[in-house]
Amino acid sequence: MKNKRVEAAKGCRVSQRFSGRTAAHALHLLQSSLVYVNTRMVQSVLRNPDVVARLSPEDYRGLSPLIYLHINPYGRFEVDLDKRIDFEQMAA
Numbered sequence: 001m002k003n004k005r006v007e008a009a010k011g012c013r014v015s016q017r018f019s020g021r022t023a024a025h026a027l028h029l030l031q032s033s034l035v036y037v038n039t040r041m042v043q044s045v046l047r048n049p050d051v052v053a054r055l056s057p058e059d060y061r062g063l064s065p066l067i068y069l070h071i072n073p074y075g076r077f078e079v080d081l082d083k084r085i086d087f088e089q090m091a092a
Contacts (some may be wrong), residue, residue, distance in 0.1 A: 041087055
């Protein structure tokens with residue numbers, strides 16, 4: 001009886017370890033995707049000469065692809081993998 005409990009506990013630990021590792025990889029993928037999309041949006045805004053003319057050196061130092069306030073972590077997300085994001089339209 002004792003051996004069965006040990007086997008069950010070991011199986012549980014392995015499952016939790018796998019789950020934690022998978023969650024960490026998923027979070028890393030999400031963060032990388034977010035940085036990529038943010039970088040593309042900043043690049044499209046900086047293509048506008050009017051915007052660039054208004055930026056100060058302090059503004060440039062504040063630019064970062066790590067912004068996340070525009071992300072809704074608790075909500076409904078509709079993903080259409082057949083449609084691309086129009087970054088140029090977002091810059092307007």
